[in-house]
Amino acid sequence: MSSPSSSHAYGIGVIAVIIGMSASVVFYTSFYLPESLAKPSVAEYILNPEEEFTIEIVPGAVIEGNENYVPNTSNVLLGINNKVIWQNNDDAAHTVTPDHRTTDSYSGDFGSIGVIKPGDSYEFLFTEPQEVPYHCEPHPWMKGKIIVELSRF
Structure with a gap:
């Protein structure tokens, strides 16, 4: 005991x-x-750009050889138009999928989650300079590129 x-x-x-x-x-x-x-500290003018930039997924984009993401190569400027919207105007569902994993330190992983149905959109706020090639997962011939650059204030 x-x-x-x-x-x-x-x-x-x-x-x-x-x-x-x-x-x-x-x-x-x-x-x-x-x-x-x-999240990292980001300047207010980058978080609230002057305008949005729209990339259209055009009607007939699902057919190989047709135009798909318009514009196909896009240049945007931080603080000016770095909020990018992909608008699906086609009759088929599509994705915006980076060719290689791409992360923005403020907004997180780039790329639509699942498909973007006809009439729907996907938006992403870029907060740092980068170049992002992307494609549509079910339609790999659909390719685009977005180039995000610093604006000259």
């Missing part, structure tokens, strides 16, 4: 471990986690 002082010390040890674990959880959820998930 253990002496009363050793069981008392054991109880204090368990309480100390519980308090230590609780403090760690509070620190992690209150300080570390929010900072690690925070």
